[in-house]
Amino acid sequence: MAFKLKNLKYILPVFIVILLIIYPKVQNRISSNCTIVPAVLSTHNIDGSTVNLSWTGSVNSKKTYLNVSTSKSLKPDGSLEVTDIVNDVVTNKNSYSKTNLSPGTYYWNIVIDGCKQRKVSSLGTFTIQSTTNDTVDTVCTIEQATLNEPEIEDTTVTLSWTKSKSAKVTYINISSSKEVDDDGVLQKVDIANDVVTDKKSYTRENLPPGTYYWNIASDGCGQRKMSELGIFTIQ
Known part of the structure; x- marks a missing residue:
């Protein structure tokens, strides 16, 4: 028994050194197998001033963001530069509705973080049309008494x-x-x-x-x- 304890005294440090050498390699291999893909935008549905946006996310995503903007200007990574309409976390969702939008053209995309990466979807666009009630007659006329x-x-x-x-x-x-x-x-x-x-x-x-x-x-x-x-x- 004394012999085993004596040998363990020398073996344990060697084991720790080997573990410290091998573990990073194993970890890197695991990390290299972790990948995410950009979200795929689905067809949007518009009802009056309301839009419903949907998408298919990535399996390994840790956090997902939805950005909607009135500007199509993009950052170098492809995400929207201005997020004046929506900038929300939608990690566990695959659809999102926004109501009371003013008439005009809007741009949107999905940003996914995971596996120490960031992936940005393609840029989507949709248009809210003016209705009869939204149309303001800018020509004011006056008739004589x-x-x-x-x-x-x-x-x-x-x-x-x-x-x-x-x-x-x-x-x-x-x-x-x-x-x-x-x-x-x-x-x-x-x-x-x-x-x-x-x-x-x-x-x-x-x-x-x-x-x-x-x-x-x-x-x-x-x-x-x-x-x-x-x-x-x-x-």
């Missing part, structure tokens, strides 16, 4: 009109002169020049006998529209 027949009682006149739907501000102009400029604006507004934005009629009392001219100015959409020129007479 429509004048009604004046109502006269002695020296009082009541004027009414149908206002323009797009008008932000509406004015009534009354003049003793029918002179107008090229845009139809009365040159002399000596009787009335009032804001009537929230009104559909206007009454003026104690008018001297004579003939008067009036119109409605509608401001909106960066424009001004003048109605036709109306006329009434106080006897």
Whole structure:
């Protein structure tokens, strides 16, 4: 027994040295057998402003990332440079949904880490289309107000009109002169020049006998529209 212990005393260090020499080689061999492949992107599905992305991952992946961007600029390793839409860990997933996307073209790929490597998938793209509700009419137009027949009682006149739907501000102009400029604006507004934005009629009392001219100015959409020129007479 003493002999065995004595021999073990010399054998054990030798065994440790051999183990230290062999183990790295074995470890390197195991590592060299560990490989990952880039994820394979599947067909995406779009429903309105929602996209569903799917892919097939790699067997030896330790961590998987999904990147979605409005820019197709890539880093040297092939991953997206800008990840302004999605930059999420999707290690145990093979699909991902993103809702409420604005109309436009988007780019995406899958990044896989594993076996001390990083693999980036090919670059995918999809487009969110504008719907009728998303479309904004950038052409704002304003129509002219429509004048009604004046109502006269002695020296009082009541004027009414149908206002323009797009008008932000509406004015009534009354003049003793029918002179107008090229845009139809009365040159002399000596009787009335009032804001009537929230009104559909206007009454003026104690008018001297004579003939008067009036119109409605509608401001909106960066424009001004003048109605036709109306006329009434106080006897």
